[in-house]
Amino acid sequence: MNSHPHSPLQPGGGDSGGPRVTWLGKLFILLFIGGCLYGAYALFRGSLPQPSPSAGAPAPSGLFSKPPEAAIGIAYGTEKKRWLEWAVAEFAKTPAGSRIQITLIPMGSLEGAQAVLAGDTRIHVWSPASALYRDVFIQEWTLKHQRAPFLREEPLAMSPMVFVLWKERHEAFLAKYGTVSFSTLGQALAEPSGWDGIAGKPEWGLFKFGHTHPNESNSGLATLLLMAHGHHRKNQGLTLKDILHPGFQQWMQDFERAVSGLSNSTGNMMRDMVLRGPASYDGLCVYENVAIDYLKSAEGRWGELRIAYPAYNLWNDNPYCILDAEWSSPAQRQAAGVFLDFLLSEPVQKQSVTHGFRPGNPVVPIKFPGSPFEDLAAYGIRIDVGQNCEPPKAEVIQNLLASWQRTQGPR
Numbered sequence: 001m002n003s004h005p006h007s008p009l010q011p012g013g014g015d016s017g018g019p020r021v022t023w024l025g026k027l028f029i030l031l032f033i034g035g036c037l038y039g040a041y042a043l044f045r046g047s048l049p050q051p052s053p054s055a056g057a058p059a060p061s062g063l064f065s066k067p068p069e070a071a072i073g074i075a076y077g078t079e080k081k082r083w084l085e086w087a088v089a090e091f092a093k094t095p096a097g098s099r100i101q102i103t104l105i106p107m108g109s110l111e112g113a114q115a116v117l118a119g120d121t122r123i124h125v126w127s128p129a130s131a132l133y134r135d136v137f138i139q140e141w142t143l144k145h146q147r148a149p150f151l152r153e154e155p156l157a158m159s160p161m162v163f164v165l166w167k168e169r170h171e172a173f174l175a176k177y178g179t180v181s182f183s184t185l186g187q188a189l190a191e192p193s194g195w196d197g198i199a200g201k202p203e204w205g206l207f208k209f210g211h212t213h214p215n216e217s218n219s220g221l222a223t224l225l226l227m228a229h230g231h232h233r234k235n236q237g238l239t240l241k242d243i244l245h246p247g248f249q250q251w252m253q254d255f256e257r258a259v260s261g262l263s264n265s266t267g268n269m270m271r272d273m274v275l276r277g278p279a280s281y282d283g284l285c286v287y288e289n290v291a292i293d294y295l296k297s298a299e300g301r302w303g304e305l306r307i308a309y310p311a312y313n314l315w316n317d318n319p320y321c322i323l324d325a326e327w328s329s330p331a332q333r334q335a336a337g338v339f340l341d342f343l344l345s346e347p348v349q350k351q352s353v354t355h356g357f358r359p360g361n362p363v364v365p366i367k368f369p370g371s372p373f374e375d376l377a378a379y380g381i382r383i384d385v386g387q388n389c390e391p392p393k394a395e396v397i398q399n400l401l402a403s404w405q406r407t408q409g410p411r
Helices: 023-046 078-091 109-117 134-145 167-177 182-190 195-199 218-232 246-256 266-279 288-299 330-344 346-354 394-408
Strands: 070-076 100-106 125-127 150-155 157-166 209-211 283-287 305-308 319-323
Touching: 070 078, 070 109, 070 330, 078 100, 078 157, 078 266, 078 288, 078 330, 078 346, 100 330, 109 125, 109 134, 109 218, 125 330, 134 394, 150 330, 157 167, 157 218, 157 266, 157 288, 167 182, 167 195, 167 283, 167 305, 182 209, 182 218, 182 246, 209 218, 209 266, 218 246, 218 283, 218 394, 246 394, 266 283, 266 288, 283 288, 288 305, 319 330, 330 346
Parallel strands: 070 100, 070 125, 209 283
Antiparallel strands: 125 319, 150 319, 157 283, 157 305
């Protein structure tokens, strides 16, 4: 007898009465194991968070699909007040908005920059009217913090500068000077008898023209820059020599000493013009969107307004800048990105047009039924805005502001 019998599973073994695994059995076992592995994978994958199928809401920013719970403050120029207040209310209705609290902090563009540089911990996003002061801000921030100030920045909406005047006075002004420009405005401001000498209307008093404070509000700074571009008849390459030219300095001083207002807020100045009528201002230099937002309001009070565009103009791009500030937590930074995505979504951008902005999202049209760029052409609103000026270097802006301050004297 053989003392080493064959294993029942060994080929060629003796008959031991046990089952054998054939090639068909092996195939069945492999298929069974594969099915188990696939089922486990599908079960695991199904437990992961999936993207929302909603096409209307923008995807949240950051590393997580679920927005954080956070409260953020946005220092913004009041030219965006009506649109941003609407956007915040709409955002609060979304799933992300239920977790993120937005506080809007109205400040002049330069005022907001100075608050951030001073360490105002309420501010996690700076959204000025334009990037005009950007280079100056970056220089000052970097000097203080040794790093770049922004984690992310995107233009929200575009708006050029415009002159806005009461219709009756606009017509009288054109009859005398032919066009509205900084040169002709300077002539009207220099008229000692005011409207009597301009249009034979002594009851209108002196010619009253205003813009915001250049050291606090972007539109005031933009006004000074457009004065310089117009005086030197150039749309780019504005230099220190141009700013410090004695002829320009004297003309700017004469013009600016006759200017009214100097508010820190473009929106507030435009509101005051509409509330108080021609007794406060005959005309202003403001953002196009601010003028559009108030055109209809003015009609029910003091009559119609008219819009004119400077021959040399600037685009105000309303950047949204997420700060790399030590007081801003990772959740707050992510929340700021989520709200930025919401602001750039098509429905929100289309709403910006109704408030007079030109969308920052290029897929959103300007002209559509109900758009002010179609409905308000009779007031002077137009698509073409003339020559666009290239913003100068930081040192030019700083010297322009310093020389303007000297023109003010004790004022």
